[in-house]
Amino acid sequence: MSAGFVELCAHSWYSFGAGASSPAELVDRAGYYGYPTLGLTDVSNLCGALDFVQECRSAGIGAVLGADLTVREGDRMGPVTFIAENGAGYSNLCRLISLAYVTGGRTTPVLDVRFLEPHAEGLIALLGDPDGLLAADISAGHWSMAEGRAKQYAGWFGAGSVFLGLQQHLAHGDTVRNERMSQLAERCRLGCVATNAPWYHDTSRARLHDSLTAMRMNSSLSEIRNSLKVNCNYDLQTRDVMEQRLRKYPESLTNTLVLAERCSNFSALDFVTSSYRFPDVPTPPGHDAQSWLERLCEESAARRYGGVDRRVRERLDEEFELIRKHGLAGFFLVYHRVVELAREVMLELGWGHQETPLEWLPPGRGRGSSVSMLVGYLIGLSHVDPLDYGLALDRFLSSESTSMPDIDLDFPRDIRERLILRIIEEWGWDHAVLTGMFPTYKARGVIRGLGKALGLPPDELPGYAELVKRPGWDRLFALADSLQGFPKGVAQHPGGMLLSSTALTDFMPVQPAAIAGRYIGQWDKESVDDAGMQAVRLVRNRTGVEPDLSRIDYREKDVFDDLGRGDTVGVFQVESAAQMQTIVRMHPEDIYELALESPRYALA
Incomplete structure (x- = not known):
C-alpha cells in the first residue's frame, strides 16, 4: 500500500544565491505530480511567502510555510527547519527570523538558541538536516549529545512538534545517517519526516543551483567543489520516487501528510490581512481620532479661507461623513503626523519658519487622486485646493469604497533621508520599516557573475557576444538565459514605508538595512517618485518673502x-x-x- 508523501521543505529563488526555481515553477510541478499540498521553507526569510500562497491558491494546492534558520549553540551552529502550524506559529517564525538578522548579522543571520523556547508556540521543528548539529553528532557517534539536543527541542516545542528529518539523495552517508536518525527518534520517542529538501523543481536547474552558490561565494565552481551538492537529485521528486528511496521508513512518508493536515487550517494571507492595524496617534484629552481630525481641519480652514463658509462647510461635512463611515480618522492623522515630522526636519534644514502654518508650506507633495480631499489639503497632505479646481471625491473615496485609499507623499531627498529615521524613532523599528524590494539579475551582471563561476577568462567578457559558440561559453549563455529575472536579495525601497500599531514582526520578518538605523520589511511594494522643493529657499533668500505654495x-x-x-x-x-x-x-x-x-x- 502506498504510504503517500508531500514535500514540506522546498526552496525557491527567494533562497537567494541557492534556490534555482520560482515559486510558480515549484507549484506547477507539484500540481503536475498530484501533490495536494506543498511546503516552502526558504533560507532565513519569508520574502516569497505571499507570492507562494497565491500561486498555491490558483493551483488548488494547500500551502505550508516555514523557513530554514541557522541556529547557534555556543560555538557551534547549523540549520534547523521551522514550519508554522497556525497564526501563533507564523508570528513566532517572523519574530525568530527578525531576531536572527537583528542580533546575528545583517548579511549572515544567525539565531541564538536561547530565543527558541520563548517563541516555540505554534511551530514545528524539523531536525536532522545533513549539515545540522544533530546529524554531525550522530555521525560522530556522540549519541548522548544528540539525544540531549533532541529532548531539549521536545521540551521547548512539545514532543508532537519535533520531527527528525530523513533525506535520501543517493549521496554517500545518506543511508547510514537515516538509519541513525530513525534509531534516535525511537530512543527519544519522536517522529521522523521525509523530505527531499529540493532547491529546484527540475534536474535541469542543478547546474544553475551550483552556479548561484559559486556566485554567492564569489568563487569559481572548482574552488568551492566541496560546498556543492554531490549530484542533481535535489529536485522536487514524485511520490513514487520518495516512497522507493525511503521505503524502510514508511512512517516518515505518512508524517508528511499528517503535518500538512495539521497546517491546513492556517492561511498566511488571511492572517496577515486580519493582523495589520494602522498605527495609533495620540489625541488630546476629550478627543477621539474623528473629533481631533475635525478640529484640525476647522482651524486650518479658518486660516485658509478666512472662515468656514457654506461651500467649505458642505464639503467638509461630506468628507467627515465618509471618513467616519470607513473608520479612516486615524489613517489621516497618521499621515498628518508624518507631515509634522517632515516639517520638523524641514525647519532643521533652514527651510521655512516656525510661525508659517503647516498647510501654507507643506514639506511634502501629495499626488494622484488623494489631492481631491479637502481634508488632505487642510492638514498638509496636499498643496492643491480641491475646491478651486472642482475636484470630485469619488476617484479617491466614496461611500461604496471597499479598499483603503491610496495617498502618495513625495518629499525632497534631504528631508526624506532624515524623515525615515525620525519615523522609525517615533514608532519603533518593529512598527515602522522601509518596504523591501528585490533587485533582479540583469544581462551584463549575469554574464560576468556566471563567467567567474564557470572559470572563464575575465578579459574576454566584454566581447562575450562573439563567444556564444565556443566550448564553455555555450553553457554560460544557457545558464544566463535561465537566471535573468531571478531576485538577487532584499534591498530597501527608495522611500516607501510600512507603519502599524501591531508589531510588524508579528506577520512579516524585518531585517536591518545597509544604512544604519533603518530596517527593511521582507515584502516589496511599488516604487514612488521623488519630489523636490528647494526653490522655496531660493525665493525667500532673494525676495525676503516665503511663498504660500498652496496658493500658487x-x-x-x-x-x-x-x-x-x-x-x-x-x-x-x-x-x-x-x-x-x-x-x-x-x-x-x-x-x-x-x-x-x-x-x-x-x-x-
Missing part, C-alpha cells in the same frame, strides 16, 4: 509666457528638446492646457 496661481501669465517661448530649462517634465518644440507650438495658458500638452505632467 496656476494661470500666472508671466509663467506661461516663458513656457510658450520654450524657456523651460530646469523645469521638470517640460525641459526636453521634444517638449520645448511642442510647448512653443501649443503655447498653453494654464495648467490644464499644460497637462494636455505633456501627458506625463500631472496637476498633483
Whole structure:
C-alpha cells in the first residue's frame, strides 16, 4: 500500500544565491505530480511567502510555510527547519527570523538558541538536516549529545512538534545517517519526516543551483567543489520516487501528510490581512481620532479661507461623513503626523519658519487622486485646493469604497533621508520599516557573475557576444538565459514605508538595512517618485518673502509666457528638446492646457 508523501521543505529563488526555481515553477510541478499540498521553507526569510500562497491558491494546492534558520549553540551552529502550524506559529517564525538578522548579522543571520523556547508556540521543528548539529553528532557517534539536543527541542516545542528529518539523495552517508536518525527518534520517542529538501523543481536547474552558490561565494565552481551538492537529485521528486528511496521508513512518508493536515487550517494571507492595524496617534484629552481630525481641519480652514463658509462647510461635512463611515480618522492623522515630522526636519534644514502654518508650506507633495480631499489639503497632505479646481471625491473615496485609499507623499531627498529615521524613532523599528524590494539579475551582471563561476577568462567578457559558440561559453549563455529575472536579495525601497500599531514582526520578518538605523520589511511594494522643493529657499533668500505654495496661481501669465517661448530649462517634465518644440507650438495658458500638452505632467 502506498504510504503517500508531500514535500514540506522546498526552496525557491527567494533562497537567494541557492534556490534555482520560482515559486510558480515549484507549484506547477507539484500540481503536475498530484501533490495536494506543498511546503516552502526558504533560507532565513519569508520574502516569497505571499507570492507562494497565491500561486498555491490558483493551483488548488494547500500551502505550508516555514523557513530554514541557522541556529547557534555556543560555538557551534547549523540549520534547523521551522514550519508554522497556525497564526501563533507564523508570528513566532517572523519574530525568530527578525531576531536572527537583528542580533546575528545583517548579511549572515544567525539565531541564538536561547530565543527558541520563548517563541516555540505554534511551530514545528524539523531536525536532522545533513549539515545540522544533530546529524554531525550522530555521525560522530556522540549519541548522548544528540539525544540531549533532541529532548531539549521536545521540551521547548512539545514532543508532537519535533520531527527528525530523513533525506535520501543517493549521496554517500545518506543511508547510514537515516538509519541513525530513525534509531534516535525511537530512543527519544519522536517522529521522523521525509523530505527531499529540493532547491529546484527540475534536474535541469542543478547546474544553475551550483552556479548561484559559486556566485554567492564569489568563487569559481572548482574552488568551492566541496560546498556543492554531490549530484542533481535535489529536485522536487514524485511520490513514487520518495516512497522507493525511503521505503524502510514508511512512517516518515505518512508524517508528511499528517503535518500538512495539521497546517491546513492556517492561511498566511488571511492572517496577515486580519493582523495589520494602522498605527495609533495620540489625541488630546476629550478627543477621539474623528473629533481631533475635525478640529484640525476647522482651524486650518479658518486660516485658509478666512472662515468656514457654506461651500467649505458642505464639503467638509461630506468628507467627515465618509471618513467616519470607513473608520479612516486615524489613517489621516497618521499621515498628518508624518507631515509634522517632515516639517520638523524641514525647519532643521533652514527651510521655512516656525510661525508659517503647516498647510501654507507643506514639506511634502501629495499626488494622484488623494489631492481631491479637502481634508488632505487642510492638514498638509496636499498643496492643491480641491475646491478651486472642482475636484470630485469619488476617484479617491466614496461611500461604496471597499479598499483603503491610496495617498502618495513625495518629499525632497534631504528631508526624506532624515524623515525615515525620525519615523522609525517615533514608532519603533518593529512598527515602522522601509518596504523591501528585490533587485533582479540583469544581462551584463549575469554574464560576468556566471563567467567567474564557470572559470572563464575575465578579459574576454566584454566581447562575450562573439563567444556564444565556443566550448564553455555555450553553457554560460544557457545558464544566463535561465537566471535573468531571478531576485538577487532584499534591498530597501527608495522611500516607501510600512507603519502599524501591531508589531510588524508579528506577520512579516524585518531585517536591518545597509544604512544604519533603518530596517527593511521582507515584502516589496511599488516604487514612488521623488519630489523636490528647494526653490522655496531660493525665493525667500532673494525676495525676503516665503511663498504660500498652496496658493500658487496656476494661470500666472508671466509663467506661461516663458513656457510658450520654450524657456523651460530646469523645469521638470517640460525641459526636453521634444517638449520645448511642442510647448512653443501649443503655447498653453494654464495648467490644464499644460497637462494636455505633456501627458506625463500631472496637476498633483
